[in-house]
Amino acid sequence: MKQNSKLEFLHNEYIQSLKRESRWVRFYQLIIFVVFFAGWEIFSRNQWIDPLIFSAPSKIWNLLIDKIADGSLFLDLGYTVSETVLGFILGTLLGTILAAILWWSPFLSKVLDPYLVVLNSMPKVALGPILIVALGPSMTSIVAMGAIISVIITTIVVYTSFREVDPNYLKVLQTFGATRFQSFREAILPACFPTIISTLKVNVGLSWVGVIVGEFLVSKRGLGYMIIYGFQVFNFTLVLLSLLVIAVFATIMYQLVELLEKKLIKNSSQ
Amino acid sequence: MGFLKIDEIHHTYFTKTSATTALSNISLEVEEGEFVSFLGPSGCGKTTLLSIIAGLLKPTEGKVTLEDQLLEKLDNQIGYMLQQDYLFPWKTIEENIQLGLKLNNQLTTEKMSYTYKLLEQMGLSGVEKQYPSQLSGGMRQRVALVRTLATEPKLLMLDEPFSALDYQTKLRLEDLVSDTLKSFGKTAILVTHDIGEAIAMSDRIFLFSPRPGQIYKIIHVPDELRALPPFQARNHELYSEIFQTIWKEVESVETEQ
Ligand SMILES: Nc1ncnc2c1ncn2[C@@H]1O[C@H](COP(=O)(O)OP(=O)(O)OP(=O)(O)O)[C@@H](O)[C@H]1O
Numbered sequence A: 001m002k003q004n005s006k007l008e009f010l011h012n013e014y015i016q017s018l019k020r021e022s023r024w025v026r027f028y029q030l031i032i033f034v035v036f037f038a039g040w041e042i043f044s045r046n047q048w049i050d051p052l053i054f055s056a057p058s059k060i061w062n063l064l065i066d067k068i069a070d071g072s073l074f075l076d077l078g079y080t081v082s083e084t085v086l087g088f089i090l091g092t093l094l095g096t097i098l099a100a101i102l103w104w105s106p107f108l109s110k111v112l113d114p115y116l117v118v119l120n121s122m123p124k125v126a127l128g129p130i131l132i133v134a135l136g137p138s139m140t141s142i143v144a145m146g147a148i149i150s151v152i153i154t155t156i157v158v159y160t161s162f163r164e165v166d167p168n169y170l171k172v173l174q175t176f177g178a179t180r181f182q183s184f185r186e187a188i189l190p191a192c193f194p195t196i197i198s199t200l201k202v203n204v205g206l207s208w209v210g211v212i213v214g215e216f217l218v219s220k221r222g223l224g225y226m227i228i229y230g231f232q233v234f235n236f237t238l239v240l241l242s243l244l245v246i247a248v249f250a251t252i253m254y255q256l257v258e259l260l261e262k263k264l265i266k267n268s269s270q
Numbered sequence B: 001m002g003f004l005k006i007d008e009i010h011h012t013y014f015t016k017t018s019a020t021t022a023l024s025n026i027s028l029e030v031e032e033g034e035f036v037s038f039l040g041p042s043g044c045g046k047t048t049l050l051s052i053i054a055g056l057l058k059p060t061e062g063k064v065t066l067e068d069q070l071l072e073k074l075d076n077q078i079g080y081m082l083q084q085d086y087l088f089p090w091k092t093i094e095e096n097i098q099l100g101l102k103l104n105n106q107l108t109t110e111k112m113s114y115t116y117k118l119l120e121q122m123g124l125s126g127v128e129k130q131y132p133s134q135l136s137g138g139m140r141q142r143v144a145l146v147r148t149l150a151t152e153p154k155l156l157m158l159d160e161p162f163s164a165l166d167y168q169t170k171l172r173l174e175d176l177v178s179d180t181l182k183s184f185g186k187t188a189i190l191v192t193h194d195i196g197e198a199i200a201m202s203d204r205i206f207l208f209s210p211r212p213g214q215i216y217k218i219i220h221v222p223d224e225l226r227a228l229p230p231f232q233a234r235n236h237e238l239y240s241e242i243f244q245t246i247w248k249e250v251e252s253v254e255t256e257q
């Protein structure tokens, strides 16, 4: 009895100490945030840094309000976000389909192996100009950039996990006379579902890179375009605003995908 | 006339660096309704032979026939339960046991209720919606057996189904399996390391010798033991006599190496 209440007391103590620690962590995170932006503002106002290049939080804020008011920010943001989402879904889907084709034909996978290695090591953004010429300076080529950047690495990762599925599961299916397609559907794909989901998380980051570079090149609209336009007219407030918006939305998207991953993997491993 | 005929099977595994002859000159026949055991030390090719009979592996030489038909393609005539249960962890027990039916488009209400009945016979009613990870090893083994029986195969092959279980569970499952198979009149091949299990469960025992795998001896289990369920057979006076005989044979297999 006495033992129990003592344990409870210690446990409470422990929980309290955890809570205290996490409060301090939050506190310092906030301090860094405030110090960074306040410092930036003060340095810029006093001309300790060049306000033309580094702008100031207050200027960025005012621009943000303006751009929200005239609705142009949401337009650009909408384009970029939808291109990114399309890009990473396409990249993951295509990569998985390619992996399935390689699994289907071991001979083909042996033949293609060196090409995959070359394609994987090549910086995909270098393909940008070719894509734009081939697909036209449109949303299509930007989405293609967002997809192409993740498709090869997805193929390699997913194909590797396909091959690592315990062959005895396939044996079980074969004893029931399963076709190769049935084996894929019943064993390979569900066994690799967690891997596929976790490539989503990697791909969302990659797709942002592809889409921003694509918008640099196409130069029509979107957050990437805002950066390149601001750069050309020497409006660095605009550049910095786009950067901050990208930072916020890339984080949100990453968190959403992570949430989705946790949900799906929990369901599938249940 | 044999129900299952295995004719002059040789099998060699080839890898880049080696050629391992796993089976050499295996010929045997199994009658309909008979229960036979393959007994032999590890690595003597028992699993290889089952894979060949099941059509999963093409032998380097020889042929297998079931009811005088070549087993080029299996259409659920043979049920093969692997050395481990290999239940699919992402499928429920229900989905696992109906897998064979689903793959062959036979998911009729009648066949489905048959699988539930089997599950009940194995003492596993009420686990249909659970996942394999929620069951114990012995329960999983029984589910795997239900999965194998669900397609109503003519020949059943069990690869060391009880080796990973504790002794009591093993004895209980031996009785259950033997009883279930008898009631269906199934022909069965059991692979085991356990001399006692082979005697208690089977009508005939094929003793294998290793490197390369060959049939060393065929032992007929006397009718008195065959009539009894495995647990009672283990207590019969003839049991220890045969145990001694086989024990000596097994030792001579080993000293010969
Ligand atoms: N895929 C393979 N490639 C090469 N050699 C193999 C392969 N599978 C089995 N062998 C070899 O064939 C021989 C027989 O193996 P098998 O698995 O049939 O033995 P087993 O009698 O079932 O043994 P255990 O009782 O341990 O299960 C062994 O020497 C093994 O090394």
Ligand SMILES: [Mg+2]
Residues within 6 Å of the ligand: B046, B047, B048, B083, B159
């Ligand atoms: Mg084996």
